[in-house]
Amino acid sequence: MDSSLYRFVLPMEVRDYEIDYQGIVNNANYLHYLEHTRHEFCKEAGISFSKLHIDGIDPVVARAELEYLSPLKMGESFISCLNIERKGPKFLFFQDIYKTDGTPVIKAIITVACIEKGRLTRGEVLATAFNLT
Amino acid sequence: MDSSLYRFVLPMEVRDYEIDYQGIVNNANYLHYLEHTRHEFCKEAGISFSKLHIDGIDPVVARAELEYLSPLKMGESFISCLNIERKGPKFLFFQDIYKTDGTPVIKAIITVACIEKGRLTRGEVLATAFNLT
Amino acid sequence: MDSSLYRFVLPMEVRDYEIDYQGIVNNANYLHYLEHTRHEFCKEAGISFSKLHIDGIDPVVARAELEYLSPLKMGESFISCLNIERKGPKFLFFQDIYKTDGTPVIKAIITVACIEKGRLTRGEVLATAFNLT
Amino acid sequence: MDSSLYRFVLPMEVRDYEIDYQGIVNNANYLHYLEHTRHEFCKEAGISFSKLHIDGIDPVVARAELEYLSPLKMGESFISCLNIERKGPKFLFFQDIYKTDGTPVIKAIITVACIEKGRLTRGEVLATAFNLT
Numbered sequence: 001m002d003s004s005l006y007r008f009v010l011p012m013e014v015r016d017y018e019i020d021y022q023g024i025v026n027n028a029n030y031l032h033y034l035e036h037t038r039h040e041f042c043k044e045a046g047i048s049f050s051k052l053h054i055d056g057i058d059p060v061v062a063r064a065e066l067e068y069l070s071p072l073k074m075g076e077s078f079i080s081c082l083n084i085e086r087k088g089p090k091f092l093f094f095q096d097i098y099k100t101d102g103t104p105v106i107k108a109i110i111t112v113a114c115i116e117k118g119r120l121t122r123g124e125v126l127a128t129a130f131n132l133t
Numbered sequence: 134m135d136s137s138l139y140r141f142v143l144p145m146e147v148r149d150y151e152i153d154y155q156g157i158v159n160n161a162n163y164l165h166y167l168e169h170t171r172h173e174f175c176k177e178a179g180i181s182f183s184k185l186h187i188d189g190i191d192p193v194v195a196r197a198e199l200e201y202l203s204p205l206k207m208g209e210s211f212i213s214c215l216n217i218e219r220k221g222p223k224f225l226f227f228q229d230i231y232k233t234d235g236t237p238v239i240k241a242i243i244t245v246a247c248i249e250k251g252r253l254t255r256g257e258v259l260a261t262a263f264n265l266t
Numbered sequence: 267m268d269s270s271l272y273r274f275v276l277p278m279e280v281r282d283y284e285i286d287y288q289g290i291v292n293n294a295n296y297l298h299y300l301e302h303t304r305h306e307f308c309k310e311a312g313i314s315f316s317k318l319h320i321d322g323i324d325p326v327v328a329r330a331e332l333e334y335l336s337p338l339k340m341g342e343s344f345i346s347c348l349n350i351e352r353k354g355p356k357f358l359f360f361q362d363i364y365k366t367d368g369t370p371v372i373k374a375i376i377t378v379a380c381i382e383k384g385r386l387t388r389g390e391v392l393a394t395a396f397n398l399t
Numbered sequence: 400m401d402s403s404l405y406r407f408v409l410p411m412e413v414r415d416y417e418i419d420y421q422g423i424v425n426n427a428n429y430l431h432y433l434e435h436t437r438h439e440f441c442k443e444a445g446i447s448f449s450k451l452h453i454d455g456i457d458p459v460v461a462r463a464e465l466e467y468l469s470p471l472k473m474g475e476s477f478i479s480c481l482n483i484e485r486k487g488p489k490f491l492f493f494q495d496i497y498k499t500d501g502t503p504v505i506k507a508i509i510t511v512a513c514i515e516k517g518r519l520t521r522g523e524v525l526a527t528a529f530n531l532t
Binding site for chain 1: 414415416434472473
């Protein structure tokens with residue numbers, strides 16, 4: 001796992017309540033990890049989701065493709081990595097999670113659209129913050 | 134929305150705690166809805182996940198493709214629909230959610246693999262229960 | 267378990283994703299069950315939480331006392347029961363959960379306060395709907 | 400907020416997916432914060448919950464008393480503080496959460512019992528690790 005290949009990298013760790021009856025992180029929780037990573041990336045880029053929301057702009061997930069490669073278990077730490085591309089009015093987040101020993105956990109592409117008062121926008125606020133104009 | 138096109142249909146409703154700050158169901162919760170639907174389908178087919186787990190067999194999500202079409206909001210009801218196909222050692226669940234007025238909410242393909250003591254199996258137990266042998 | 271002792275009764279069932287690594291419903295999920303029960307009770311009483319929220323009124327949990335008596339497990343069904351009392355500006359929800367065989371699961375007292383634009387109100391809207399004036 | 404009054408202190412931050420439609424952290428999520436804090440405290444004391452579980456020992460929440468003092472909002476950081484006392488066969492966790500500016504968020508007493516193969520034990524494993532024998 002080469003962190004220089006990514007634009008943003010967030011170390012995280014599994015919390016025990018995220019483990020399900022199979023002894024692994026429940027499949028839905030990875031979407032939480034990925035969302036949290038995107039939001040931390042945005043925070044670093046100077047974007048406040050609460051401010052966006054007050055301004056009537058809501059980035060929403062339009063599409064998610066997730067490949068589950070190796071499950072996270074109790075007590076494990078992981079690195080959540082992110083790249084971003086702009087594609088028309090949408091943003092593609094390429095998000096990979098690795099265990100700290102480098103084992104790939106999940107490979108995801110999350111497509112985000114920017115909704116403003118119920119309508120799809122070109123997401124200029126995000127594009128500027130991400131230097132993707 | 135034509136429920137005769139699906140093998141299994143489950144009416145559900147949004148619970149208020151599933152709504153996030155944007156006033157819509159958080160993207161991760163749809164994976165909960167879809168998992169719950171699969172498990173209810175399995176229960177109807179005579180499969181007990183807890184019994185499988187005790188026997189060392191764990192169906193796990195290997196891949197998820199989710200297209201978010203229209204967000205669910207507070208107080209809304211929906212229909213969670215399911216079809217299934219076998220593809221090699223894996224099971225493909227075609228899962229669509231519609232609002233009760235027919236508006237498509239999500240279109241998903243969830244690939245499930247059967248793990249037995251840490252190894253991928255051909256999932257014969259599931260295949261038999263689903264009449265997919 | 268005598269349902270005539272309660273003002274509102276809601277049959278529910280455990281969803282598999284609510285089970286944690288110990289094979290029982292995680293302690294936090296009971297607060298979800300209890301909240302969902304209160305909201306369904308309110309819906310029946312003609313109260314819409316989303317409308318209240320738009321009107322600037324937000325009922326919030328001020329206090330919770332939970333006695334965990336017997337854990338819910340995979341595949342179990344349960345009955346979520348509710349009584350309500352008014353106490354000054356607050357509402358006390360006496361909420362008990364039983365397995366369908368009558369085994370007590372949880373005994374809770376949830377105190378709810380009504381916040382309007384950041385300030386505690388006397389909750390007249392709720393009191394009227396609940397016939398507790 | 401004087402951290403020297405506590406035996407264990409964990410800095411955490413709100414994740415956006417924990418916020419509900421009211422714009423505040425949903426009441427159930429505080430139980431997640433408190434559980435995560437107890438488990439981190441235990442980890443520091445050399446206790447592995449996954450090892451305990453494999454050994455057939457499961458600490459479970461027997462009682463929870465939560466006073467919600469001031470809600471956490473989007474983007475806020477907080478300090479989760481813990482003290483512990485032994486009371487017969489049970490452990491009492493006194494858990495307080497404060498915003499980083501010192502505002503009290505929640506005041507909780509969580510009673511934990513140690514179950515071994517379905518029966519209440521005196522929790523000697525935990526007591527030894529916590530120096531509470």
